[in-house]
Amino acid sequence: xxxxxxxxxxxxxxxxxxxxxxxxxxxxxxxxxxxxxxxxxxxxxxxxxxxxxxxxxxxxxxxxxxxxxxxxxxxxxxxxxxxxxxxxxxxxxxxxxxxxxxxxxxxxxxxxxxxxxxxxxxxxxxxxxxxxxxxxxxxxxxxxxxxxxxxxxxxxxxxxxxxxxxxxxxxxxxxxxxxxxxxxxxxxxxxxxxxxxxxxxxxxxxxxxxxxxxxxxxxxxxxxxxxxxxxxxxxxxxxxxxxxxxxxxxxxxxxxxxxxxxxxxxxxxxxxxxxxxxxxxxxxxxxxxxxxxxxxxxxxxxxxxxxxxxxxxxxxxxxxxxxxxxxxxxxxxxxxxxxxxxxxxxx
Amino acid sequence: xxxxxxxxxxxxxxxxxxxxxxxxxxxxxxxxxxxxxxxxxxxxxxxxxxxxxxxxxxxxxxxxxxxxxxxxxxxxxxxxxxxxxxxxxxxxxxxxxxxxxxxxxxxxxxxxxxxxxxxxxxxxxxxxxxxxxxxxxxxxxxxxxxxxxxxxxxxxxxxxxxxxxxxxxxxxxxxxxxxxxxxxxxxxxxxxxxxxxxxxxxxxxxxxxxxxxxxxxxxxxxxxxxxxxxxxxxxxxxxxxxxxxxxxxxxxxxxxxxxxxxxxxxxxxxxxxxxxxxxxxxxxxxxxxx
Numbered sequence: 001x002x003x004x005x006x007x008x009x010x011x012x013x014x015x016x017x018x019x020x021x022x023x024x025x026x027x028x029x030x031x032x033x034x035x036x037x038x039x040x041x042x043x044x045x046x047x048x049x050x051x052x053x054x055x056x057x058x059x060x061x062x063x064x065x066x067x068x069x070x071x072x073x074x075x076x077x078x079x080x081x082x083x084x085x086x087x088x089x090x091x092x093x094x095x096x097x098x099x100x101x102x103x104x105x106x107x108x109x110x111x112x113x114x115x116x117x118x119x120x121x122x123x124x125x126x127x128x129x130x131x132x133x134x135x136x137x138x139x140x141x142x143x144x145x146x147x148x149x150x151x152x153x154x155x156x157x158x159x160x161x162x163x164x165x166x167x168x169x170x171x172x173x174x175x176x177x178x179x180x181x182x183x184x185x186x187x188x189x190x191x192x193x194x195x196x197x198x199x200x201x202x203x204x205x206x207x208x209x210x211x212x213x214x215x216x217x218x219x220x221x222x223x224x225x226x227x228x229x230x231x232x233x234x235x236x237x238x239x240x241x242x243x244x245x246x247x248x249x250x251x252x253x254x255x256x257x258x259x260x261x262x263x264x265x266x267x268x269x270x271x272x273x274x275x276x277x278x279x280x281x282x283x284x285x286x287x288x289x290x291x292x293x294x295x296x297x298x299x300x301x302x303x304x305x306x307x308x309x310x311x312x313x314x315x316x317x318x319x320x321x322x323x324x325x326x327x328x329x330x331x332x333x334x335x336x337x338x339x340x341x342x343x344x345x346x347x
Numbered sequence: 348x349x350x351x352x353x354x355x356x357x358x359x360x361x362x363x364x365x366x367x368x369x370x371x372x373x374x375x376x377x378x379x380x381x382x383x384x385x386x387x388x389x390x391x392x393x394x395x396x397x398x399x400x401x402x403x404x405x406x407x408x409x410x411x412x413x414x415x416x417x418x419x420x421x422x423x424x425x426x427x428x429x430x431x432x433x434x435x436x437x438x439x440x441x442x443x444x445x446x447x448x449x450x451x452x453x454x455x456x457x458x459x460x461x462x463x464x465x466x467x468x469x470x471x472x473x474x475x476x477x478x479x480x481x482x483x484x485x486x487x488x489x490x491x492x493x494x495x496x497x498x499x500x501x502x503x504x505x506x507x508x509x510x511x512x513x514x515x516x517x518x519x520x521x522x523x524x525x526x527x528x529x530x531x532x533x534x535x536x537x538x539x540x541x542x543x544x545x546x547x548x549x550x551x552x553x554x555x556x557x558x559x560x561x562x563x564x565x566x567x568x569x570x571x572x573x574x575x576x577x578x579x580x581x582x583x584x585x586x587x588x589x590x591x592x593x594x595x596x597x598x599x600x601x602x603x604x605x606x607x608x609x610x611x612x613x614x615x616x617x618x619x620x621x622x623x624x625x626x627x628x629x630x631x632x633x634x635x636x637x
Contacts, residue, residue: 072539084530088552098538
C-alpha cells in the first residue's frame, strides 16, 4: 500500500520534533528513515503507527486518510526497538496473541503463526519463552508477531540497534529477505547510514525534524542535496575542505584540484570522499602523516593546506608513514556547496 | 576466623544480641513452656512434663472455634484484599495526574494506628448512626446490628480487615506496575488487545512476583490477626466470643486465665500451621519465581 505523508508536524512545547514533512512511499518499498538521534525519525514512525498524534498534517495509507484512526485499526505491524515481546508467553503465544485478540480461533491462529514463523525461520522455537532466545531470534519473533495479522504496512523502530555487530549484518539481510518475500511496504528507523543504504529502496535523511533528502541510496550518496547529507553518509567520513575558484581553477591549500570548472569565482565549502582520490602520477603529492589498515582498504591521513584529509587506497599498496603519494580526484567527485550548505554542483 | 570476618561479626553483634534476647530465646522458651503442665511464670515451677497442654488445647471448644474463625478470616481476607487492591492499583496507575494523591490516600490506613481506625470503624458499623447501615438503607436493606449480634461479628471483622490490609497491597502493586515496560502496553495496543485481556494477559502475569509476595505476607499476617479484633470489639472477641481468633485465644489464655502452658501450646500450633501454609504456598506458586 502506498503511504503519503503531507505537511506532517509534531510539536513538543516550542520544539518541532517533525517539521512539515512530505514523503511518499510506493507500494512494496522498503524505506529507511535515517538521521542522528533527536532528528524526529522515531517520532515520524510513531505518528505513522498512530501511537503519537501529529500536531498538524495528514497521513494517507493508499487513498485513505488515517491521521485520526487508532493504531489498532490502521492495519500496521510495529516492531519495537526492544522488541516488546510478552515475556511470560511462549513464542507461539506471542505470535498468536494479535490473532486471538481479533477473535480468531486457537487452531487456525496456530496454523497462521506457524506459517509466518517459517518465513522468519523461528518455527523450531515455538514452545520457548523469549528469555530463552538470542537477541536475533527475539527480533524475528517480534517481526513474526507484527506480520501474522497480515498488515498493510510494517514499521520497525531501530530494528538492529540491540544486536551485536556481526548479527546486525546478517539480520539486516534477513529483514530485506522477509520484506521481499511478504511484499509489504516497510518503513524502518535507523541512525546507521550503512544499514540504511544497504537494504533500503529509498532513504529519507532527517535533521532537526526537517527532511533533508529522499532518494535511492546510490543517487543520494553520489548526489547529496546538501553538506549535512554528504557528511552523514559514508565511512570513512567525507573530507570537508575549503576551496577557492579562480577562472575555473579549483584549488585548496595551494594545490590545484581541478581546472576548467564552470563555477563563478569565489570561496566555497567543498567535500571530497576519501575513495574519490586515485593514484595518478600527474596528481598532487600528498605526504602520508599516518595510516590505518582496515583490511580491504588502507586509509591514509595527509594535509591539504591546514586541513587533515583522508585518502582511501587499496590495501595492497605499499606505503609507509612519511612517504608521499600522488593522487588526483575523480571527475565529478568534488562536491561544491553554497553558503546555505546546498550542493551547487559536482566537478 | 580471620580478622576481617571478626570485624564483620562485631558489627552484627548488637542486632544479634537483641534478636537472641527478644526473638530466639522467647521462641525456645515458648516451645519448652508448652510441654510443662501447670507452669508458673512467677517461680518457674511446674507439675508435669508432657502433652497435657496440647490435650487441653484440642479439647477446648473455644480453641476449635478460634481455629475455624482464623481459617475463615484468612480465606476471605487475603484473596479478596489482593483482588480489590490489584484493581484499585491499576485504576490509580491509569490516571497519571491524580496518581500521587490517591496513592497517599490509600496508604493512610497503613500508617495510622489500628486502634484509631477501629474507633472510626465502630462508628461506621454503628447500627443506628453508622455510615454502612446508611448506605445499605439507600438500597433498601434493613439496618444490621454489626457489632452486637454474634452472627455478624466475623463479617464485620472481615470487612474491616480487608479494607485495612489493602493499603499495603496497593503500595506493592503500584510499585510493581512501574516496572512493567510501557512498550508492552503499546505492543498490546497495536495488537488490538481488549482492555480486560490487557489486564489478565499482561498486567497480572507481569505482577505475578508481587502477587505471590503479597499473598505470602498477607497470609502470615492474617493468621496472626489480633489487633483488628481487639480494636473493633473494644478489647473483647466480639459478641459471645464469636470473633475469637487464634492469637486472641492465646492472649486470653495467658493474661486472663493464667494458663501459660496452654497459651504456649497454642503458639506452637499456630507456628506450625503458618509454616505448613507458607511452604505449600511457595511450592504452588514457585513457578512464578522466574
